[in-house]
Amino acid sequence: MEILRQIKYKPARVAGGYTDRILRVDLGSGEINIEKLAPDFKDKYTGGRGYALKLIWDGTTGETRYDSPENILVMASGPLGNEPGFPGTGKFIVGTISPMTDTFIDSNVGGHFGPLLKPGGIYISSELGYMAQNPILALVTPIIGNKKVMFPIPKHSDENIVLFKKLIVAGKFKGVIDRCYPLEEIVAAYKYVETGQKTGNVVITVEHNKD
Numbered sequence: 001m002e003i004l005r006q007i008k009y010k011p012a013r014v015a016g017g018y019t020d021r022i023l024r025v026d027l028g029s030g031e032i033n034i035e036k037l038a039p040d041f042k043d044k045y046t047g048g049r050g051y052a053l054k055l056i057w058d059g060t061t062g063e064t065r066y067d068s069p070e071n072i073l074v075m076a077s078g079p080l081g082n083e084p085g086f087p088g089t090g091k092f093i094v095g096t097i098s099p100m101t102d103t104f105i106d107s108n109v110g111g112h113f114g115p116l117l118k119p120g121g122i123y124i125s126s127e128l129g130y131m132a133q134n135p136i137l138a139l140v141t142p143i144i145g146n147k148k149v150m151f152p153i154p155k156h157s158d159e160n161i162v163l164f165k166k167l168i169v170a171g172k173f174k175g176v177i178d179r180c181y182p183l184e185e186i187v188a189a190y191k192y193v194e195t196g197q198k199t200g201n202v203v204i205t206v207e208h209n210k211d
Contacts (some may be wrong), residue, residue: 007031017079018042024056028069044159048076052095052106053167062170066099097172104172176200182207 012019020041024033045054050076059072077092091108098105167173179198181189189202 005031005032007017007034010036016042017081022051022076042204044077047078048093048108049095049106051076052093053104053173054163055162056095056104057167057172060172063173064097068097068098071097102123102171104167177203177205180205 012021020037020039022035022037024035041054045051055074056072059066060070064071074095075076075092076095080089081092091110093106093108095104097103136148165172177188178198179189180203181192182203182208184196186204189204193202196202
């Protein structure tokens with residue numbers, strides 16, 4: 001295998017699950033750069049999906065298509081990446097402009113790449129989690145390892161609302177719907193959600209009687 005380009009770097013310190021750095025690779029020129037992010041970047045755009053949304057929003061326009069030179073392919077792990085005590089932490093997010101919808105799309109990928117991005121971090125959740133385990137994990141994880149779970153109280157953020165409004169108006173945000181159930185099958189919908197296997201939203205549809 002031929003090495004086309006490489007750089008030497010010193011691994012950055014992980015703080016709060018992040019290094020505040022991203023690696024940019026220009027596939028056209030082969031140029032590789034390490035870019036420092038603002039310290040509050042991770043607070044505003046938490047997780048691999050948050051990073052992908054913001055980086056693609058900043059680096060593309062409404063005219064960008066999947067094969068445009070300026071299109072970006074983001075690969076990012078969440079703050080709990082490489083934490084072996086929790087299922088799914090080996091995954092990472094891949095985000096880009098979709099060739100089918102011409103808007104933002106993302107998917108998660110398993111394997112070893114996510115954990116290799118960094119040695120650890122903090123997982124932040126604003127919900128109880130499947131089986132209501134998150135409050136317990138917030139108490140236990142600092143004791144059993146060098147990672148921790150934070151369970152903050154959700155708060156309103158005008159900045160995030162404005163960002164999502166811009167994404168929707170620009171056609172770059174599309175809600176992910178896992179399954180749709182009619183109102184008559186709402187019990188089945190709840191049971192599916194409780195399995196913890198859903199990806200995206202589960203929608204209950206209501207048909208209005210025109211008579």
